[in-house]
Amino acid sequence: MTLARSRALSFAWWTLPALLATSFVAAIAIGAVSLSPAQVLSALTGFGKAGLAADIVQAIRLPRALLAASVGAVLAICGAMLQGLFRNPLADPSLIGVTAGASFGASLAILLGAQVAAAFGSLPVVSIAAFGGGLIAVALVYQVAKGINGTSVATMLLMGIAVTAFSASLTGLMEYFADNEMLRRISLWRMGGLDAASYPRAFLMLAVLCGLLASMSRFGSALNVLLLGESQARHLGVDVERVKTLLIVLAAAGVGTSVAVAGSIAFVGLVVPHMVRLWVGPDHRQLLPLSAIAGATLLLISDTLARTVIAPVEIPVGLITALIGVPFFVSLLRNSRGAL
Amino acid sequence: MTLLHAQQVTVRTDQRTLVQNISLDINAGELVCVIGPNGAGKSTLLRALCGESRLAEGEVLFKNAHIESLSSRDRASQLAVLPQHNPLTFAFTGLELVALSRNPHATGIVRDREICLEAMSALDVTHLAERLYPTLSGGEQQRLQLARVMAQIWSAEEVGDRLLLLDEPATSLDIAHQYEMMKAVRAFAKGGVAVIMTVHDLALASGYSDRILALKRGRSMAYGDAETVLTAENMQELYGYGVTVVPHPVTGKPLVLADE
Numbered sequence: 001m002t003l004a005r006s007r008a009l010s011f012a013w014w015t016l017p018a019l020l021a022t023s024f025v026a027a028i029a030i031g032a033v034s035l036s037p038a039q040v041l042s043a044l045t046g047f048g049k050a051g052l053a054a055d056i057v058q059a060i061r062l063p064r065a066l067l068a069a070s071v072g073a074v075l076a077i078c079g080a081m082l083q084g085l086f087r088n089p090l091a092d093p094s095l096i097g098v099t100a101g102a103s104f105g106a107s108l109a110i111l112l113g114a115q116v117a118a119a120f121g122s123l124p125v126v127s128i129a130a131f132g133g134g135l136i137a138v139a140l141v142y143q144v145a146k147g148i149n150g151t152s153v154a155t156m157l158l159m160g161i162a163v164t165a166f167s168a169s170l171t172g173l174m175e176y177f178a179d180n181e182m183l184r185r186i187s188l189w190r191m192g193g194l195d196a197a198s199y200p201r202a203f204l205m206l207a208v209l210c211g212l213l214a215s216m217s218r219f220g221s222a223l224n225v226l227l228l229g230e231s232q233a234r235h236l237g238v239d240v241e242r243v244k245t246l247l248i249v250l251a252a253a254g255v256g257t258s259v260a261v262a263g264s265i266a267f268v269g270l271v272v273p274h275m276v277r278l279w280v281g282p283d284h285r286q287l288l289p290l291s292a293i294a295g296a297t298l299l300l301i302s303d304t305l306a307r308t309v310i311a312p313v314e315i316p317v318g319l320i321t322a323l324i325g326v327p328f329f330v331s332l333l334r335n336s337r338g339a340l
Numbered sequence: 341m342t343l344l345h346a347q348q349v350t351v352r353t354d355q356r357t358l359v360q361n362i363s364l365d366i367n368a369g370e371l372v373c374v375i376g377p378n379g380a381g382k383s384t385l386l387r388a389l390c391g392e393s394r395l396a397e398g399e400v401l402f403k404n405a406h407i408e409s410l411s412s413r414d415r416a417s418q419l420a421v422l423p424q425h426n427p428l429t430f431a432f433t434g435l436e437l438v439a440l441s442r443n444p445h446a447t448g449i450v451r452d453r454e455i456c457l458e459a460m461s462a463l464d465v466t467h468l469a470e471r472l473y474p475t476l477s478g479g480e481q482q483r484l485q486l487a488r489v490m491a492q493i494w495s496a497e498e499v500g501d502r503l504l505l506l507d508e509p510a511t512s513l514d515i516a517h518q519y520e521m522m523k524a525v526r527a528f529a530k531g532g533v534a535v536i537m538t539v540h541d542l543a544l545a546s547g548y549s550d551r552i553l554a555l556k557r558g559r560s561m562a563y564g565d566a567e568t569v570l571t572a573e574n575m576q577e578l579y580g581y582g583v584t585v586v587p588h589p590v591t592g593k594p595l596v597l598a599d600e
Contacts, residue, residue: 224443232421235421283432
């Protein structure tokens with residue numbers, strides 16, 4: 001590790017967790033009823049007297065903040081994994097077809113299943129359909145890309161584009177036949193939102209996040225070596241086929257679940273890993289955990305803004321992530337051109 | 341026991357035979373150069389020797405075991421391969437790139453770092469340790485990649501004799517670094533490594549190899565020391581171009597010069 005790199009790294013490891021903690025507390029404190037940080041802390045720890053503040057925190061804001069943080073972290077980890085796997089800093093989770101497949105599943109469910117919705121408990125039919133659609137799309141992409149000589153990354157990218165285009169036209173067809181109210185619901189769903197946050201959803205997402213975090217230590221160095229190309233990775237003792245399959249399954253499950261509970265939130269999976277890479281370099285052993293923290297922070301801040309900027313109206317969070325992330329990303333790009 | 345024993349190696353794709361009936365033995369400390377025109381099957385032969393290509397016929401034994409039967413980690417700790425092209429768009433620093441080579445080993449961070457720095461100083465790339473790989477010139481990148489594959493099998497502590505396969509390592513190096521690189525590889529071989537490399541520069545093959553294998557259309561046309569292989573008749577037949585062979589004024593090794 002070189003001097004400049006290690007300095008950037010330790011700075012990042014100090015700054016990002018602090019930012020995450022701050023934005024988590026802010027997300028809980030800010031809202032229709034403003035709470036002081038002290039009130040937030042006492043409500044979170046369970047000490048102090050029960051009252052309105054504790055109710056607001058525990059029933060409304062805490063599940064939402066947990067969901068925002070875990071969705072952001074999962075999307076960022078999946079993005080970083082896929083960019084490493086495809087050896088392409090432009091790859092994002094939607095490239096393997098999962099987002100478009102999920103959109104199609106959700107549109108179909110909104111169009112056909114509006115009556116039976118909510119019959120499935122806390123995860124309504126739209127979310128289940130979105131998850132199913134995403135997984136089917138990835139399975140299709142993976143089946144075609146898996147040839148006799150192992151999985152071809154180029155075929156997989158092309159197949160991802162094909163499946164995305166196919167699902168997009170099917171979704172378009174759904175929209176064509178939908179009436180005005182359904183059309184509005186479909187397009188709102190596609191912008192992404194955390195307004196349906198609940199403890200079951202938050203815990204589901206946290207469970208997926210824990211799975212990803214646990215796998216990270218195993219895949220960090222394998223992903224580093226994979227950047228040299230598959231044949232070199234094989235010569236360096238990595239079981240390439242197994243790593244590839246596991247990564248695809250993990251990314252599909254992660255993105256699929258997050259799309260199911262929060263709609264498609266663009267930009268986090270593509271740009272957060274990219275920003276962190278520009279900052280601390282491409283070593284996945286650092287990149288994966290730092291991306292997770294940065295993704296969680298970005299989504300917490302975005303969601304807080306989405307709830308409060310023109311309250312009581314909520315803006316879809318997917319629109320905010322790009323609005324606040326892009327200017328930051330562009331300035332980072334301008335400052336470190338050539339160091340991609 | 342020979343370190344690498346290849347017998348009647350044949351590689352076919354659906355339509356074409358790429359390499360046919362190549363037999364080759366190499367021991368630790370030896371350096372074999374593979375020469376031949378473009379498309380003669382040099383890279384395919386290297387891929388067959390390291391177990392990457394499936395053999396249609398023949399066998400490759402590494403320390404008396406079939407090369408395909410070794411576990412990937414076993415193989416990675418005693419066999420390193422440098423391919424012709426090494427695209428890498430991610431901004432690793434020079435030292436981080438070389439350090440990737442220690443993936444199959446469990447020697448610890450301190451020892452790994454020592455090994456990486458030794459390998460880098462052998463190839464004169466220590467000053468690139470802090471630079472970002474994508475910003476380096478082609479020759480600098482090539483030397484870093486060489487340092488990487490050498491660091492992968494740097495020490496004999498765990499595994500004994502090792503094998504290094506290099507596909508055109510001299511390409512894009514300037515003339516001084518070409519000879520420095522050959523000397524470094526030579527010295528590396530003396531430490532218990534068998535080296536097989538493909539080269540286009542016949543002066544490098546003549547000056548530094550123990551044996552030369554001339555490949556033409558996938559077949560062995562000549563195999564032996566520089567004096568046996570690098571004759572005017574052989575080279576004319578191999579490349580289809582008129583050449584004269586003269587002894588090197590200083591070392592006396594055969595030097596192949598184009599006629600016009």
